[in-house]
Amino acid sequence: MTKYLDAFINGFNGTLNWTYKSIIFDVAWYINYFWGLILISLIVWGLEIVFPWRKNQSVFRKDFWLDVFYMFFNFFVFSIIISGFYKVLSVLFSEFNITASSLSLINISNWHPILQLLIFFVILDFVQWFTHVLLHRYEVLWNFHKVHHSVKEMGFAAHLRYHWMENVLYKPLKVFGVMILGGFEPEQAYIVHFAAITIGHLNHSNIKLTYGPFKYIFNNPVMHLYHHAYTIPKGKNGVNYGISLSVWDYIFKTNYIPEDSGTIEIGFEGDNQFPKDFIGQNTYGFKK
Numbered sequence: 464m465t466k467y468l469d470a471f472i473n474g475f476n477g478t479l480n481w482t483y484k485s486i487i488f489d490v491a492w493y494i495n496y497f498w499g500l501i502l503i504s505l506i507v508w509g510l511e512i513v514f515p516w517r518k519n520q521s522v523f524r525k526d527f528w529l530d531v532f533y534m535f536f537n538f539f540v541f542s543i544i545i546s547g548f549y550k551v552l553s554v555l556f557s558e559f560n561i562t563a564s565s566l567s568l569i570n571i572s573n574w575h576p577i578l579q580l581l582i583f584f585v586i587l588d589f590v591q592w593f594t595h596v597l598l599h600r601y602e603v604l605w606n607f608h609k610v611h612h613s614v615k616e617m618g619f620a621a622h623l624r625y626h627w628m629e630n631v632l633y634k635p636l637k638v639f640g641v642m643i644l645g646g647f648e649p650e651q652a653y654i655v656h657f658a659a660i661t662i663g664h665l666n667h668s669n670i671k672l673t674y675g676p677f678k679y680i681f682n683n684p685v686m687h688l689y690h691h692a693y694t695i696p697k698g699k700n701g702v703n704y705g706i707s708l709s710v711w712d713y714i715f716k717t718n719y720i721p722e723d724s725g726t727i728e729i730g731f732e733g734d735n736q737f738p739k740d741f742i743g744q745n746t747y748g749f750k751k
Contacts, residue, residue, distance in 0.1 A: 467551050474550025478543045494653045507619040507664040516671040516725045520616055530620035541627045571644055579649045590640040591706040594633055599701035607748035612691060613737050615730055622663040626745060662707045682709045689719055691729040
């Protein structure tokens with residue numbers, strides 16, 4: 464029992480110290496996720512202000528500050544809280560001889576760094592796309608995912624407005640994706656991290672971007688707005704599940720962009736009864 468307690472404390476303290484060092488600029492700038500998130504957010508918000516898609520939408524749109532709080536809670540506060548539990552799990556796995564190599568399907572550690580990053584990015588994005596589909600397909604998961612879809616005016620900060628239970632689901636599956644690659648995570652993984660944040664912020668922003676022919680590869684604000692549409696095609700649990708890449712939706716026929724005015728109603732049926740505060744939203748999924 465002592466080793467599990469030590470693992471928990473070490474994991475918790477390690478993440479807490481890393482976050483603190485990031486805040487005081489005591490880590491390398493290119494892996495400073497705290498200030499990196501702030502910088503990307505300010506840039507995308509600035510683009511929203513200068514080039515608004517929905518021109519009648521306020522700069523401080525509905526629930527702006529709630530979404531900003533979600534950004535920091537999900538990316539830092541909850542990560543600190545849960546890090547100890549993940550450390551304990553890693554100890555348990557090691558006792559059952561479950562290692563990265565035991566699940567490895569391919570080893571890319573000797574490949575060119577650029578190709579490593581590309582494979583790493585694509586594999587993790589597909590895992591997240593598949594997880595996103597599950598969040599919409601199963602009611603027990605959808606009740607947690609409703610937090611993200613309760614946004615009624617879209618803006619960059621809506622990207623990280625989600626229930627903390629999604630972290631519990633996403634992270635193990637992302638770790639599984641890494642283990643498929645032989646447990647390999649490239650040294651330049653921070654590039655993937657910041658690219659994913661930037662793409663996610665843009666997808667939720669009040670900016671009209673389609674990327675021309677690259678719309679079949681990269682997710683975009685027009686496509687993702689319809690993922691949040693109040694009315695979706697009959698018989699579907701959702702559309703446009705892409706996280707960073709749109710290619711999965713085109714491959715699996717879940718793409719849907721009927722028009723691009725940006726004026727559609729977003730949300731879900733019954734969202735007028737959904738809690739409007741942080742506590743209410745984060746306890747909703749646990750109720751019958």
